[in-house]
Amino acid sequence: MIKVRVPATSANMGPGFDCLGVALNLYNEYGFEEIEDGLVFEGFPKEFSNKDNIIYKSMLKVFEVCKYKTKGIKIKLLKNDIPIARGLGSSSSCIVAGLVGANNLLENKLSENDLLNLAVEIEGHSDNVAPALLGGIVIAVIENGKIIYEKIENKNNLSFISIIPDFKLETEKARSVLPKNLTYEDSVYNIGRAALLAIGLNNGNNEILRTACKDKLHEPYRNSLIKGIDLIKKEAYNNGALASYLSGAGPTIMVIVERLGCFTKSMEAFLKTMKFSYKILELSVDIKGAIVIEGDK
Numbered sequence: 001m002i003k004v005r006v007p008a009t010s011a012n013m014g015p016g017f018d019c020l021g022v023a024l025n026l027y028n029e030y031g032f033e034e035i036e037d038g039l040v041f042e043g044f045p046k047e048f049s050n051k052d053n054i055i056y057k058s059m060l061k062v063f064e065v066c067k068y069k070t071k072g073i074k075i076k077l078l079k080n081d082i083p084i085a086r087g088l089g090s091s092s093s094c095i096v097a098g099l100v101g102a103n104n105l106l107e108n109k110l111s112e113n114d115l116l117n118l119a120v121e122i123e124g125h126s127d128n129v130a131p132a133l134l135g136g137i138v139i140a141v142i143e144n145g146k147i148i149y150e151k152i153e154n155k156n157n158l159s160f161i162s163i164i165p166d167f168k169l170e171t172e173k174a175r176s177v178l179p180k181n182l183t184y185e186d187s188v189y190n191i192g193r194a195a196l197l198a199i200g201l202n203n204g205n206n207e208i209l210r211t212a213c214k215d216k217l218h219e220p221y222r223n224s225l226i227k228g229i230d231l232i233k234k235e236a237y238n239n240g241a242l243a244s245y246l247s248g249a250g251p252t253i254m255v256i257v258e259r260l261g262c263f264t265k266s267m268e269a270f271l272k273t274m275k276f277s278y279k280i281l282e283l284s285v286d287i288k289g290a291i292v293i294e295g296d297k
Helices: 054-066 092-106 112-123 129-134 172-174 184-201 206-212 219-225 229-238 263-271
Strands: 002-009 020-035 038-042 072-080 137-143 146-152 159-163 242-248 253-257 278-284 291-294
Touching: 002 092, 002 129, 020 038, 020 092, 020 129, 020 159, 020 184, 020 278, 054 072, 054 092, 054 112, 054 184, 054 263, 072 159, 092 112, 129 137, 129 146, 146 184, 146 242, 159 219, 159 229, 159 263, 172 219, 172 253, 184 206, 229 242, 229 253, 229 263, 263 278
Parallel strands: 038 072
Antiparallel strands: 002 020, 002 291, 020 072, 020 137, 137 146, 159 253, 159 278, 242 253
């Protein structure tokens, strides 16, 4: 059985809407095996154990491109640490795992770029799937139907603190509150900050991160769906955070810190006063992306 590990991701990072994301050291692991006949799922909830499973559908994309007809497939959920519908790339982990697993079964006929383009074709945008596949902090855009990307170096080895609420927020709902049109002023605001964030991270200039992570394209509209987000961000800054932003479509709030110190304990004490319960994870950047951790045929 081929075993694939895929990291969680945090997309947008404030101003980088649909084009900027970071891979984090929180993982799902999946097993893949070609069998004599049929489709077998192990470890998945019943509602995901069918042909509509996004992992299986992603595998079929690889088989289709490679003109390969499989006899049967077994997919096993080995580790499931990425929370669903929390803005940490759970669906992207499934897409990337299916692509990498299928490609490995075919002895890697497709290149990494081939897989990335297929992932974006399935997902619709690159901010989660690119870091999930490639690792690190990634800027990725679509040009003439192809993905152009570049990695940003995490010079100061920053920590990413995930504040995860106990309620889900489906991406479809989070996108439904976005405006159909944007002002020229708001667009320029985000362009400047996205550029500032990229160069600040790459140069290790932490002083500009708070300004650089600000956004006017999606967070002002989605914040209404996440009770207490302004208070949580304010408390994070009171405890020394460098920056904070809404992870993906939410509802997870991501906080960037340089030194952990007592940050997590202080935030946990504060969050106990909030209406909803929260889980805090101390994470760092995963630089490897999706990997095959064990494989035998």
